[in-house]
Amino acid sequence: MSKFLDKLAEKAGLRSVELEMSSCGEVMIDGLPFSFSIVSKGKGSQMGLCVTVSGDDIDNGSVTFTGFEYNKLQNGKMKKQKMNLPLVTKKDGKKIYQARFEGMAIDEAPERINKKMDGQAFMEALGSEIRFSLMPHYSGSGTPEVMISVYPYENPLTGSATRWVNVTGDKDYFLHKLRSEKGGKKKRRR
DSSP: OHHHHHHHHHHTTOOOOOEEEEEEOSEEETTSOEEEEEEESSOOBSSEEEEEEEOHHHHTTSSEEEEEEEEEEETTEEEEEEOOOOEEEOTTSOEEEEEEEETOOBOOOOOOOOTTOOHHHHHHHHHTOEEEEEEEEOOOSSOOEEEEEEEETTSTTTSOEEEEEEEESOTTHHHHHHHHHHHHSOOOOO
16 A cells, blocks of 8 residues: 555655665674665655664663764765764654754655666665664673664655664674574484
8 A cells, every 4th residue: 555655745746765674784893893874765865864773682781882874975976974963852752863864955856776777877776775773782682772873854754764673792793693493494314
């Protein structure tokens, strides 16, 4: 039903500002950089966007972040900017990490990248992506979840890109995961 309403709104010229995650890591590992990217899937906006990372383990202080930066292609060059990701207290008293990008341009949704695109169209599609990275810190033994949300100021309620991601203190997470997956699939003897 949502796709039908989106198409109807687009035909009526009522397309809204919407973001989607174009890439996002599988898990945040203590002390290793974690990145995620967003791209527009609606109309463009000049009002900017906001990045938040929230969850119970952020609120209680067991998961923290440093080293926040973003990359965006501008005028054919990758612009890399380091900035603070401050811990703020919401009206309900809970703490979240929040970076505000007021006035950052959100491009109109690009064509989907395909083999038939010319170089200019490819660069426009690539240039509309905004990549963020941060460094998680967690020394616990569990795998708590945090929510990453990027929302446009022009349409924060329905235009946000959101993803839940686990956090681990296990630096060899992928190795242990691979071993447990192999160990779980035992061959039958006949």
